[in-house]
Amino acid sequence: MAHTSNYILGVYDDEDVLLKAIKNVREGGVKIHEVYSPFPVHGIDDVLGYKRSRLTIVAFLFGLLGTSLALTMQFGMMTIDWPMIIGGKDYAPVPSFIPVTFELTVLLASFGMVGTFMIISNLKPWGKAKLFDKRITDDKHIMAIDLGNNQLEESAIDKLLKDSGASEVNKKTL
């Protein structure tokens, strides 16, 4: 990576302390780079001011694509390309098409949404994690603050983090 920044890391042991700390630090006028946790912390998006993910819309659109592809395929094959009467059913046996249409809708919605999630979150098999601390995936919550993005003095941020309940305050250049 060509570009490096200096970060101050607040280490928190408890998720409820962390939530309060995020609030305090943000009210103290500090811009938080990102918070890293070993597990999903309930309510963290609100205190960090993150908007609800729009992946639900992605899932819906992919589902719609699945429905259209399934119907196009089935009508194309059974009704247009080679119409045949099977078991006395119509050339366009709509009820027979429901199961496959449903399955393809679910399939495309799931894969489309998960694929989008992987891409936007930069998750890939050859991906290297940008880890501030190895204990993030164990039991510590890390609040990372980019010094370059903040006007406040380093010592002031340090104090703010300690006052908000951080068990350690570290520095890291990434």
Add this chain to the structure above:
Amino acid sequence: MIAESAIREPLVTGGKTVHDVTEDISGRVEQKPTKTWMLAMAVSLATLAVGGYAVMRLVWDGIGMWGLNKTVGWAWDITNFVWWVGIGHAGTLISAILLLFRQRWRMSINRAAEAMTIFAVICAAMFPVLHMGRPWLGFYWALPLPNTFGSLWVNFNSPLLWDVFAISTYFSVSLVFWYIGLIPDFATIRDRATNKISAAVYGALSFGWDGAAKTWSRYETVALILAGLATPLVLSVHTIVSFDFATSVIPGWHTTIFPPYFVAGAIFSGFAMVLTLLIITRRVYKLEDYITLQHIELMNIVIIITGSIVGIAYITEFFIAWYSGVEAEQYAFINRATGPYAWAYWSMMTCNVISPQLFWRKKIRTNIAATFVISIIVNIGMWFERFVIIVTSLHRDFLPSSWAMFYPKWADVGVYIFTFGLFFTLFFAFAKFFPVINMAEVKSIVKATGEKKQA
């Protein structure tokens, strides 16, 4: 912050901290394989090899190796298929439906249950594929490809084709759901890795996960939507499997009650299999603090409910056969209960209708040995259910001159054994190399619902 009522029993006992969860579960992956595990794996691989011989002979010599005849054209093959698919229902039910209902007790059992689902579906898929006789031509028959042997497309009126779509969608979506849940846990193992190989392998498996709040937020949305999609999916799979029978005109199969009845039966057998496997895993891996007696009791309650639905369905079938006034239908059911396969019918009734009712007693449903035995009995019963539905409905055909019995040959048994070998080989490999409990999810509830450390 998660609030939890003070009178609720703790879901994680033993005063575990978040770090303990990492140690307990990752430790299992990191330690050297134990002797017990090696032995279990060796037995599974031997079973796989023995069954593999049967599969090889079946493909080489043809379907005549099975005991099928002109009257009974479906027997053990489809029985085993439906049985395995049924077992494959609990995992996604636990992770999807219980997630939508916000049942937190799912968190320590969903990983193993989903793994079981995926392996069971693989085993199930073996049967229709092998039944094709020439599986290498299966692509032309089962997938909507322009048929190079003629000009026909696949027939979308056929429930067998719906099954192809249903099972493959179910398998892929369950796999994705399972994998998404595994990513954060693989990252935990990656960050603890002490040697190069595991760092590289778990590094690749963890997809560069870093635990950022933004990613967690999206991750939770993805899990919720996947659960919403997987819930109708899991219900649709066994519904469509039941269509294989229900849309036919065979007395005993031609029943509108089949879809809900099959789904209930699938959940019933799936939970039984989850219990069988988890009772062993919990004992061997000393996971009693994560999979508590409460988890076992709750699963037993699901077994009472679904078992009772299945029991009512059996009785309803009988009533409707009589009430319909259709002689052929009435005969099919009388023949089931009193004909040459009555032993199979009554085994099914005893195992599926009577045995789960024992769980009404709290003493029995909180007894691990009793639960283990009943969970196996339930799965034997569910195998008989499919056998009864398939074989007794077929063996007395429309023409008495073509009435026949079904006798399994060694290849029927061999292929069934093969799927057991496959299932347990995959499950033991999973239990060794993958975190058997969803660490990230359990960590999120340790504080709210974990037992406080005793002073």
